[in-house]
Amino acid sequence: MDIRLIKFLRKPKFFGTSDIKLWHHFLFWSIYFIFNTFRWTFIHDDFLLSLRTNLIGFPIHMFLAYLNAYYLMPKFIYRKKYVQYTIFIFLSLFIMLLVKFNLTYFLVSTDVMPEGPEVISTLTIGYAVQTMIGEVYVISFFTAIKLTIDWLRESSKLHDLEKRQLKTELRFLRSQVSPHFFFNTLNNIYSLTLEKSDQAPEVILKLSELMRYLLYATKKQRQDLTSEINCIRNYIDLERIRFDDSLKIDMNISGDLMNCKIPPMLLIPFIENCFKHGANKNIGEMKIVIDIHVDNDYMDFKVSNSIPLVNKEYVYPVKRGGIGLSNVKKRLELGYGKNDYDLKIFEENKMFNVFLKLKVV
Known part of the structure; x- marks a missing residue:
């Protein structure tokens, strides 16, 4: 991992950016985890399988979400380096795909996609595409929330500044x-x-x-x-x-x-x-x-x-x-x-x- 990202994650302000506190992050991911666990429980009719799958998947979700929202976007999107951003986001998704496949295969089940119509025990293109799309969904959802909060915060600051300037x-x-x-x-x-x-x-x-x-x-x-x-x-x-x-x-x-x-x-x-x-x-x-x-x-x-x-x-x-x-x-x-x-x-x-x-x- 880039040493600058590690240093950034260690900074106390990481969980305080945009007036978001640590407990806000904890609450968001807790609700999302519980919802996803019960959702997959009804799909697989197996609570333990759903729990173990989400325990492996959620750290990956969180890492990609924070990596994108707090590092890749500020470093590339905000500076209009769209090609570099695309390369890094796909590289991150591919690495996380390999990690998730192997952890699921060795720790949960040799059938890495039990919700599918057939048993998948190898890294196929179909599995890769579906898994990466799922990660993009989580990343986009998290990033949209962060951008919305940032926009509201900046709008509030601008409004307060305009009022003070007016007075x-x-x-x-x-x-x-x-x-x-x-x-x-x-x-x-x-x-x-x-x-x-x-x-x-x-x-x-x-x-x-x-x-x-x-x-x-x-x-x-x-x-x-x-x-x-x-x-x-x-x-x-x-x-x-x-x-x-x-x-x-x-x-x-x-x-x-x-x-x-x-x-x-x-x-x-x-x-x-x-x-x-x-x-x-x-x-x-x-x-x-x-x-x-x-x-x-x-x-x-x-x-x-x-x-x-x-x-x-x-x-x-x-x-x-x-x-x-x-x-x-x-x-x-x-x-x-x-x-x-x-x-x-x-x-x-x-x-x-x-x-x-x-x-x-």
Whole structure:
């Protein structure tokens, strides 16, 4: 026997591969042995003959099964060496055929195939073919069970890995929002302090509310929709300070918002882009319309902003390095099924529009 196979069989992990314990192997072969013994007992009408035959045959079954599943397949099939595998498996079957024939002949009966129509006391082609087919059946049955267990184990590992990766990526995407949002808000406070504006305390208060929301809400996978709307309102109030009457904001909320959940900071990037790519670049009257309506477990969110007059080549998505739209798309893909949301971005009547239909319960 190949010395590498001997070393492999000696390793403790041999019976622990694919989360299969030693007692699993013992139970499998015990049940199979008992079943086969009684099956051949009814065929031969001789329990002792069946018992002795199986005591000789089963060690051979087990050796070939383990040799194929744990050595030949990993060494040849998994490496796509099919010719070498075929040669070795037939060589193994032939050697085991000789061993079984001689053990049966000298220890059990000179009739090595008592179930046959005639007495067989020599190594015939018919005996060889039937015996090898029987061994192939046992090998295939055992290998199929092992491959199934391996596949289930790998599928479970892959599923767990995908879940951990999903949670990690979602946490990362949510954490991206906070620094970006605070950067803009702190700029607003800085401008007010330079002007010694009386609005500074109110702005700081609103910022503290936003900080409280971000510190606690973003740790959750879902947050109350009402909390998210309050966050939007605070954000709008903070941004409104930088603009005069030229900025018109119309926010409409309707429907039953109770028990509605939404990923935290999901809608803020859309609102933020209206100011960053609309109000900041617009000359003349600027209009932002925000509509939020909940009906039949779904939220319809629509935000529209005027197309900037000074930049005819305006493109809605945020500039390179920003998080905005790409972040939201990624979060929706990771956190929802395809039928749970619908995101559309389009231009209509000199307005850029974002429409998001999202399952909120």
